[in-house]
Amino acid sequence: MPTRSSLAQFMGLLGWLAVVFVAAAAGAVASMDSSTFYAQLVRPAWAPPASAFGPVWSVLYLLMGVAAWLVWRAHERGPRRAALALFLVQLAANALWTWLFFAWRLGALAFAEVLVLWVLIAITAALFWRVRRVAAVLLLPYLAWVTLACALTGSVWRNNPGLL
Template identity: 65%
Template sequence: MQSRASLAFPTRHLAGLLGWLAVCFAAAAVGGFASADAGDFYRELVRPEWSPPAWVFAPAWSLLYLLMGVAAWLVWREHGFRKARTALSLFLIQLAVNALWSWLFFVWHLGAFSFVEVLVLWGLILCTMVAFWRLRPLAGALLLPYLAWVTFASALTYSIWTRNPGLLS
C-alpha cells in the first residue's frame, strides 16, 4: 500500500501540468474571443496564395498551446517557480503578447501594430526557448514548432497587412 506522501508527489505534478495547460488555454481563449466573429472580416481580406484555409488555425494553435503548457510544466516541475522565475516570467509575458495579437488584428484592424507585435512575440518566444533550453532542453525543444509557426504567421501578417491598406490601418 502506498503512503500518503508517495501519492501526493504525482498528484502535485499532475495538478501542475493541468495548471500550466489551463494558463495556456486561457490565453488561447482570450485570443479566440477576439477572433470568434472575424469570419466575415477574414474572408474580405486579400490573402496570399500560400495562406492556409481558416480551418487550419484552430487545430494548429491547439497543438501549439498544448506543447507550450507541457514545456512550462517541465521547467516548473524540475526547478519550481522561484528557481525558474526568469524563464517562466518570460513565458507568461510572451503568452500575454500572443493573446494580444488577435485583438490588434481581428478586432481593432491594426495591421502595422499587428505586424510589429508579432515580431516582438517572435523575439519573446526565442528568449523563452533559450531560457527553457538552459533549464530543461526538452522544454526548449517543445517550443520549436511554436517559433516556426510564428515565423510563418509573421510573414502572413505582413503580407495580409500590405495587401489590405483599406481594411488594415
C-alpha cells in the same frame, strides 16, 4: 528542493494547461468573427486556410503548456523563475496579437507586435533550454508557426490597406 508528489505534478500540469488555454480563450474572444474577416482579406497564395488555424493553435497551446510544466518541475529555481516569467509575458503578447489584428484591425501594430512576439518566444525557448532542453524543443513548432504568422501578418497588412 523536495520532490513534488504525483498529485502535485498532475495538478501542476493541469494548472499550466489552464494558463495557456485561458490565454487562448482571451484570443478566441477577439477572433469570434475572424472567419468572415479573414475571407475578405487579400492573402498570399501560401496562406493557410482559415480552417487550419484552430487545430494548429490547439496543438501549439498544448505543447506550450507541457513545456511550461516541464520547466516548472525543474529544480533550478533561479533560471526556472525567469524562464516562466518570460513565458507568461510572451503568452500575453500572443493573446494581444489577436485583438490587434482581428478585433481592432490595426495591421501595422499587429505586424510590429508579432515581430516582438517572435523575439519573446525565441528568448523563452533559449531560457527553457537552460532549464529543460525538451521544453525548449516543444516550443519550436510554436516558433515556426509564429515565423509564418510574421510573414503572413506583414503580407496581409500591406495588401489590405482599407481593412487593416
